[in-house]
Amino acid sequence: MAISVIRIDEESGWLPKWGYGTVETNIMTGDPVTPFLTNAYQQGLLKGWEERAYRALKKNADGVPPAGSPAVGREANKxxxxxxxxxxIKGRPHAKPGDSDYDHGASATLEYALSDAMLAEMARDLGHDADAARYAARAQNYRKIFDASTGFFRARDTSGAFTGPADPAQSEGFHEGTSWQYQWLVPQDLPGMISLIGGKQAANDRLDSFFAYDRLVADPAKTAREVWVNGPYAYYNADKYNPQNEPDLIAPYTYLSTGQPWKTTDVVHAALTLFTDTPTGMTGNDDLGTMSAWNVLSSIGVFPVQPGYDTWGLSTPVFERVDLTLDRRYYPRGSLTITAPGTSDGNRYVQAARVDGSPYGRTYLTTDALRHLTSLAFTVGAQPSAWGTAAEAGPPALN
Structure with a gap:
């Protein structure tokens, strides 16, 4: 699939945003192809195609498709x-069919910056040091839409002035979401973003409000269904987590970077109550398997928290034992067993973790580490513990 995406660029002139058969639909905004291909690269799936992929990604990151191309690419890149x-730019006519980044300038900025961070990592790995430095600098552009007067991200108009309602729950310029929900889409530099909003305590207070944490602990399923969920396509005018759509899917894992990893488990397990084996058991729009994948990965306690890179956040599995059979071309050990004896709604907090029998205190693993493991074991209990709370325990900033 990844190689097909590269071939689309070589045969049509530009990377797709949302290809559908032979048609470029240009649905959604931002730059989704960069995290997709850089993730494939980090997973080892582009052997022999690395430079061809990089050339296509660099062209996409630094330019805009010509008028004659069906693709819009990074439409607001100039x-x-x-x-x-x-x-x-509210109400701007669309030059091509599909969605427009100008309609969603704030979220497009966050997505461009995230993609720049991922491309910087790939450039550095391939020895393109000048490009790596340039993209790493651009990865900090999330700061350009931070409004210090509100403490939230906010859209800017063509003059650079902040625009739209100051209330982040009523914000404009964010695609299928609000500033509250896009607040956490800075996985390339969570420490920097947390500093912007006032430090870890301020971030935890905001996360607690976002997830209605006190109500969640008292009644997880009711909070998920009555506080978070307001209809399958109710994307706007909200200051709470939306577990039915993509913009804030990694938000529960932000607690791994704020020193309170047990709250990640609380939020994830509450969200998992939305998935059942009934006709209405898939929450929101599955979008080609996105929600299903979130459900499966979160259920086994290993979730990719930095798109396009190789960082996997850890939380308490809902199963006592999971046996994964892995492709030996990429995972030499061929299997991984994840255990959490006694895990349950009342026994959901990690007390300790071990990798291949050795104590492990961080709240994340890298793909390289996972490739060479055979076991990841959690000890669980009824109360939060100090596991994963050390200053360096959380996922690192990338660049």
């Missing part, structure tokens, strides 16, 4: 590269 943000 403004983004010049000023560090994609402007929000």
């Amino acid at each position: 403004e983004y590269i010049a000023g560090g943000f994609a402007p929000y």
